[in-house]
Amino acid sequence: MSSEAPAPARAIRHDEATHRFEWTEDGQLCVLDYVLDGAVASFTHTGVPAAVGGRGIAADLVRTGLDTARTRGWRVRPLCSYVAAYVKRHPEYQDLVD
Structure with missing residues (x-):
């Protein structure tokens, strides 16, 4: 029986000057x-190049953005379709929606 260690958490960078989370x-x-x-963060775009798609990067970016919003007391407007779908799939974030 083999057990794989979970992948290390991504240290997503929050560039506050450009209003962007990056990896x-x-x-x-x-x-x-x-x-x-x-105190309202409108999430406008999630971008992951196809070459690195399918690795959970977009989900990690959105989760980090939403967790940051919660910590800072921001309301969230999920204008990006990926963010809107993520919030629908994760009810623990729905209370943030403005």
């Missing part, structure tokens, strides 16, 4: 962009 995978920049208006 670089195999040289490919993956992003979650948002616009902050007061």
Whole structure:
């Protein structure tokens, strides 16, 4: 019986100056962009290049963005279709939706 160690958590970078969460995978920049208006974060775009797709990167970006919103007391507008679908699949984040 073999047991695999879980993959290490990604240390997603939050670039507050550009309103972006970032992760670089195999040289490919993956992003979650948002616009902050007061205490409302509108998540506008999730981008993961096809070359590194299917690895759970978009989910990790969105989870980090939503966890950051919760910690900072932000409401969330999921304008990006991926973020909206993620929130629907994860009811623990639905209370953040503005």
